[in-house]
Amino acid sequence: DQQVKQNSPSLSVQEGRISILNCDYTNSMFDYFLWYKKYPAEGPTFLISISSIKDKNEDGRFTVFLNKSAKHLSLHIVPSQPGDSAVYFCERSQGNLIFGKGTKLSVKP
């Protein structure tokens, strides 16, 4: 049972435009969702999180939206930059920690 789903394995966006990465979940019990960014040959690094009691969290170019009724969250990157090209993972935090399979974002100059 895949509790955290990232259904798009890849996404390609033009520099300066918006990137939207999506994550769906099945279990309504969680404290936080977190987003991580991973470059090749490096460990993931934390990007932004959202608490279960909020519906939006913003940090600079990055905004995460949470829709609890749809069990869906999304990460918006505006404007996208070539350095944003990486694999993005969403993680559910409640007890042990469950990751989605990741979405590879390519931002083209």
Next chain:
Amino acid sequence: NAGVTQTPKFQVLKTGQSMTLQCAQDMNHEYMSWYRQDPGMGLRLIHYSVGAGITDQGEVPNGYNVSRSTTEDFPLRLLSAAPSQTSVYFCASSSTSGGNEQFFGPGTRLTVL
């Protein structure tokens, strides 16, 4: 602070050999975990620990053992390596198991022939 360190960076084993992947953190984090990353499979939790002396299984624990004798160290042992264990292994730590970001090590790339 060195953060989370992992050794070795690369390792090649033959089927049936055993080895230990080392992980250490200097942030006094209670929570530590091991993941493996395979193409198309994301990060899958192998084992985790919420404090010294306490460990539990994750999603894919078979073939791996862990122990947590100190807060700082969380080694992962492969008792009898199999080709299916060829993967990239990441260790991570955080101050609590819920809500706080995990800090990841640089990874160990393991190949089992």
